[in-house]
Amino acid sequence: MPSDADIFETLRQELRRGSLILAVLGQLRSEHYGYTLRRALGDAGVEIDEGALYPMLRRLEAQGLLTSEWREEERRNKRFYRLSDEGGAVLGRLVKEWASLNASVDAILKGNTR
Template identity: 65%
Template sequence: MVDLAKLTDSDLFENLRLELRRGSLIIAVLAQLREEHYGYALRKALADQGMEIEESTLYPLLRRLETQGLLESEWREEDKRNKRFYRLSKDGARILKQLLEEWNGLNSSLKRIV
């Protein structure tokens, strides 16, 4: 358990930032996978749009989302190499829609509050 009282300002900010990013990352990954990508290509595509994610976070996240049925994957050859391509599943598309509605609602509320 993290003892918040003992954290410095930067530690505290880092913890809160990670907490804030955690949910947003999932939305970003699901949205980006409306188009098919393999792991590294997805990371680059997200980074190009300003959403940097560490490899050690992204690749396990992809597998988790697939286990939850939100993504589908298949091994396919591209440039003479076998790669695992991920894309949004039907369930994933439905959940993404709901998450985006929630996100937009939260965003407008926050804009009004702050």
């Protein structure tokens, strides 16, 4: 039988999964390589471990939402990611969806707490 903490952790991860993609796409409106992307997300309050981030970056790139290129910086080869045009369009639609969902859930939660 899973404990309350396990149940909470599973639900928290499910809740975060979709929003992490939104955060990554949003952050990549400016160019980043993996490590600085993770730092930037962390500084903004969105912690993501590299075990989740790098596979996600590859998936998003395979879907055409990101572009990447290898470049040398600080004496090392790094892979830089950026939102593609298609990614920008998808992000725009997702943000609208996010705002609308957020407003609806907020309204429900406020109604329930009354």
